[in-house]
Amino acid sequence: MASSSTIRSNSVTSSFTTTKVACVDLKKVPEPIHTGIGFLDHMMDQLNSHAQIGVGLTVHHHSDLSNLSGTKHKKTNNNNNNNGDDQKMEANNSNNNDKDSFEKNPNRLSQSDQTSLLRHVGWTLGCQVALLNKFLSLSDDTTATSRFCCPLDEALVECILTKPAKTTTTTTTTTQQKTAEEEDPSEGSSNKRRKLDHKNNTTDKKETTTTTTTSSKPIGSLVQYQLAPFGKYPKTTGRTKIGHLETAAIKAFWEAFAKSSGLQISLTKLRGDNGHHIVESTFKAFSRAMRNLLDGTNTTMAGGESFPHMWGKSSKNQKDSIALARVGSISRATKETNIDVSLKLNGTSEATSIHTGIGTLDEFFTILAKEADMSLVIDCKGDLWVDDHHTAEDVAIAVGQVLTQALGTKAGLNRMWCAKQTVNNTTNNEEETIEVTMDLSNRPCLTHNLALGEVQEELVGDLSVEMFDHVLDSLVVNGRMTVHIVRTTGGDDAGNSSLKDRAMATAAAFGRALKYCAMVDSRRAGKTASSKGTLSV
Numbered sequence: 001m002a003s004s005s006t007i008r009s010n011s012v013t014s015s016f017t018t019t020k021v022a023c024v025d026l027k028k029v030p031e032p033i034h035t036g037i038g039f040l041d042h043m044m045d046q047l048n049s050h051a052q053i054g055v056g057l058t059v060h061h062h063s064d065l066s067n068l069s070g071t072k073h074k075k076t077n078n079n080n081n082n083n084g085d086d087q088k089m090e091a092n093n094s095n096n097n098d099k100d101s102f103e104k105n106p107n108r109l110s111q112s113d114q115t116s117l118l119r120h121v122g123w124t125l126g127c128q129v130a131l132l133n134k135f136l137s138l139s140d141d142t143t144a145t146s147r148f149c150c151p152l153d154e155a156l157v158e159c160i161l162t163k164p165a166k167t168t169t170t171t172t173t174t175t176q177q178k179t180a181e182e183e184d185p186s187e188g189s190s191n192k193r194r195k196l197d198h199k200n201n202t203t204d205k206k207e208t209t210t211t212t213t214t215s216s217k218p219i220g221s222l223v224q225y226q227l228a229p230f231g232k233y234p235k236t237t238g239r240t241k242i243g244h245l246e247t248a249a250i251k252a253f254w255e256a257f258a259k260s261s262g263l264q265i266s267l268t269k270l271r272g273d274n275g276h277h278i279v280e281s282t283f284k285a286f287s288r289a290m291r292n293l294l295d296g297t298n299t300t301m302a303g304g305e306s307f308p309h310m311w312g313k314s315s316k317n318q319k320d321s322i323a324l325a326r327v328g329s330i331s332r333a334t335k336e337t338n339i340d341v342s343l344k345l346n347g348t349s350e351a352t353s354i355h356t357g358i359g360t361l362d363e364f365f366t367i368l369a370k371e372a373d374m375s376l377v378i379d380c381k382g383d384l385w386v387d388d389h390h391t392a393e394d395v396a397i398a399v400g401q402v403l404t405q406a407l408g409t410k411a412g413l414n415r416m417w418c419a420k421q422t423v424n425n426t427t428n429n430e431e432e433t434i435e436v437t438m439d440l441s442n443r444p445c446l447t448h449n450l451a452l453g454e455v456q457e458e459l460v461g462d463l464s465v466e467m468f469d470h471v472l473d474s475l476v477v478n479g480r481m482t483v484h485i486v487r488t489t490g491g492d493d494a495g496n497s498s499l500k501d502r503a504m505a506t507a508a509a510f511g512r513a514l515k516y517c518a519m520v521d522s523r524r525a526g527k528t529a530s531s532k533g534t535l536s537v
C-alpha cells in the first residue's frame with residue numbers, strides 16, 4: 001500500500017508528509033525507508049528483518065514538497081494483502097533525483113523538530129500495521145497478547161504487546177413491530193399493502209425496543225516506556241543522540257504508533273549499557289513480539305510450550321529443520337582430557353548419551369539436549385584427579401563448537417527466542433523462574449543474575465560453583481551466541497532454591513530457547529534473519 005498522509009499534533013498541522021508508505025506482511029521490502037534520519041531508517045528496518053513485515057516510507061518536510069509538486073496520483077491495482085486500499089501514489093517526476101538525494105543524505109531531516117518527525121513516522125507506520133490482513137484477523141472479541149525479550153549483546157529489552165478486544169457500544173432504539181400477518185411472505189404484495197394500510201389507520205401499533213451493538217477499533221497506548229538512560233556515558237544521562245537521532249524524541253514514535261495501531265505497548269529495558277544497543281534491541285523486541293502476535297506464538301508461558309501450528313512435530317518449520325540433517329562432531333585429546341562429542345539437530349533426544357565423569361554435568365547436558373530436541377553424545381575422560389576444571393571446561397567448549405558446526409551459516413533460521421522454566425523446590429511459596437533469551441548472533445555474550453555467590457555452597461551437586469559459571473560461559477562463547485539468563489524470585493533476591501535446582505532449570509530453559517532459535521523459519525526461504533544481511537561474518 002502506498003499513501004500520502006498529513007497528521008495533526010497539538011492542533012498544528014505536522015510539517016511532514018509521507019509518500020511511498022508500504023507495510024506488507026511476510027513480503028520483501030516493497031519500498032525503501034527514508035525517514036530523514038539514518039539511525040531511524042536502521043531501526044525501521046528491524047521490522048523487515050525481525051517482524052518479517054515489509055515496511056517502507058519516504059518522509060518529506062513541507063519545505064521540500066516542491067519535489068512532489070509534479071506528482072501524479074495514479075490508481076493502480078495492487079496485489080499485496082493490505083486489505084484493499086489500492087491507491088498508489090507514484091512520483092513520476094524527479095523520482096531518480098529524489099532517490100539519489102535521500103540515499104546521499106539519509107540525515108536530511110535531522111535538523112527538524114525530531115519529536116514532531118518521530119510522531120509523524122510512528123503514526124504513519126501504526127496506521128499501516130492496523131491495516132495488515134493478519135493483524136485484522138486477530139480475534140476481535142478477545143484480547144491477544146505477546147511478549148518478547150530481545151537482546152543485542154549486553155542489552156535486553158522486554159516488549160509486551162496487547163491487542164485489546166474491540167470495544168462495543170450498545171444503542172437502544174424503539175421501533176414499530178410488524179405483525180406476523182404483515183410479514184407473511186406467502187401473500188401477494190398488494191394484498192399485504194392493503195392490510196398494512198388498514199392496520200396503520202385502525203389499530204395501535206406494537207412497539208418494540210431493539211438494541212444495536214456496534215464495535216469500534218481498540219484504543220492503543222504506550223502503557224510503559226522505561227528505556228532511559230540510553231547507555232552509561234555520560235554516567236547519569238546516557239546518550240542524548242545516537243547518530244543523528246535524539247533519544248528524547250523516541251518516545252513520541254512509540255506513543256503515536258501505539259495510538260494509531262490500536263496496540264497497548266510496554267517497553268522495558270531489563271539490561272543495557274550501550275545506547276545504540278538499547279534502542280536497537282527495543283525495535284527488535286517490538287518486531288519479534290509483533291511477529292509472535294501475528295503468529296499466535298506467545299513466549300510468556302513457562303513450561304513446555306510447542307505452538308504446534310508453527311513449530312510442532314508436523315509443522316513445515318520442523319520438517320524443513322530436520323531435512324537439513326544438521327550434525328556436528330569433534331574429537332580432541334590433550335594431556336588433560338580425551339573428548340568425543342557429536343550432535344544431531346534431528347528433532348529428538350532419543351540417542352542422547354552423556355558420560356563426563358561429573359554427574360551434574362551429565363544431568364545438565366541431558367536436560368538441555370532433551371529440551372532442545374537434539375541428540376547429543378558426549379564421552380569424556382578427563383583428569384578429575386586434578387580438579388573438575390579441565391573436564392567441565394573442555395566439555396562445554398566442545399559442545400559449543402559442535403553446535404556452531406551444526407548451525408552453519410544460520411541462514412533461514414528463526415535465530416531468537418526466549419524460554420522460561422520454573423525452578424523446582426523453592427522453600428517459599430513464591431514462584432521462582434529462570435528465563436533464557438537466546439540469539440544465535442555470532443556475537444558471543446553471556447549475562448546472568450543467577451546469584452551463584454549468594455548461596456553458601458561451593459558445589460552444584462558434584463560440580464564446583466565456579467565451574468558451573470564457567471561452563472555457561474564456555475558454551476556461549478563457543479556456540480557464538482548471545483544469552484541472557486534472567487532469574488526472577490518472589491521477592492527474596494538471595495533466593496530460596498538450591499543451586500542444583502537453578503542449574504537444571506537453566507538447562508531446561510537454555511535447551512528450549514535453543515530449540516526454537518535453531519528451527520528453520522520456512523517463510524524466510526533461506527534468507528538470514530538479520531538487519532545486516534548475514535550472520536556469517
Ligand SMILES: O=P(O)(O)OC[C@@H](O)[C@@H](O)c1cnc[nH]1
Pocket residue numbers: 049152276277280441529530531532533534
Ligand atoms: O542483529 P542483526 O543482525 O539484525 O543486526 C545487528 C547489526 O545492526 C549490527 O551491525 C549491530 C551490532 N551491534 C549493533 N548493531
